[in-house]
Amino acid sequence: MPDSEYTDIEYDSEYDSEYDIEYDDDESRIFYEPEEQSLTRYNISSCELYNRKLHGNADSDVLYHYLVHCRYKILDIKCINDISNNINKDYLKLDNKSHDIFRNYKHIITNKNYIKPEIIECIYLDTYHCVAILKTFWVRLIQRKWKNIIKERVNIINRRSHLKSLTYRELTGKWPNDCLIFPQLRGMLSQLKN
Numbered sequence: 001m002p003d004s005e006y007t008d009i010e011y012d013s014e015y016d017s018e019y020d021i022e023y024d025d026d027e028s029r030i031f032y033e034p035e036e037q038s039l040t041r042y043n044i045s046s047c048e049l050y051n052r053k054l055h056g057n058a059d060s061d062v063l064y065h066y067l068v069h070c071r072y073k074i075l076d077i078k079c080i081n082d083i084s085n086n087i088n089k090d091y092l093k094l095d096n097k098s099h100d101i102f103r104n105y106k107h108i109i110t111n112k113n114y115i116k117p118e119i120i121e122c123i124y125l126d127t128y129h130c131v132a133i134l135k136t137f138w139v140r141l142i143q144r145k146w147k148n149i150i151k152e153r154v155n156i157i158n159r160r161s162h163l164k165s166l167t168y169r170e171l172t173g174k175w176p177n178d179c180l181i182f183p184q185l186r187g188m189l190s191q192l193k194n
Helices: 004-008 013-015 076-090 105-108 136-160 164-172
Strands: 042-049 066-072 119-123 132-133
Touching: 042 076, 042 105, 042 132, 066 076, 066 119, 076 105, 119 136, 136 164
Parallel strands: none
Antiparallel strands: 042 066, 042 119, 066 132, 119 132
């Protein structure tokens, strides 16, 4: 979180005014101010990769990070989509689509979903940059893993419903080895440790 000395910084409103969109709702209800503290550790935000050619020279601390474009207090899909679409259109119009670090930067920014709502953790650097640590990929990993667990559960239930498996259970008191283990939520991400 920014210290009290950071709150006196004047922010460049020219950059923000490029993406101003008129909304019926009060903007302070939708967006966090740059120096405003959020109520939670994680926020929904729009972010973009730092590029020296677009954002100017900065310390090496910023080079590999996502810069926070704006943070949202509430999930207003219309507002988020409007801002994301406008920024994505601007990236498509860029002449110089190269990056010092990422070789596939042109492919990254020409993706129509480059700027999209992300779950992030905001970090304020000593250089007054607000950078993002993306957390959305964890949600995708859990969704993918849970989908595989559901599929495996359906297979095991089908195997357990065979007459051969039911007879085996009646005689021994346990299921056959091919349908003995029923996948659970506990430990579903344990394979990611390696």
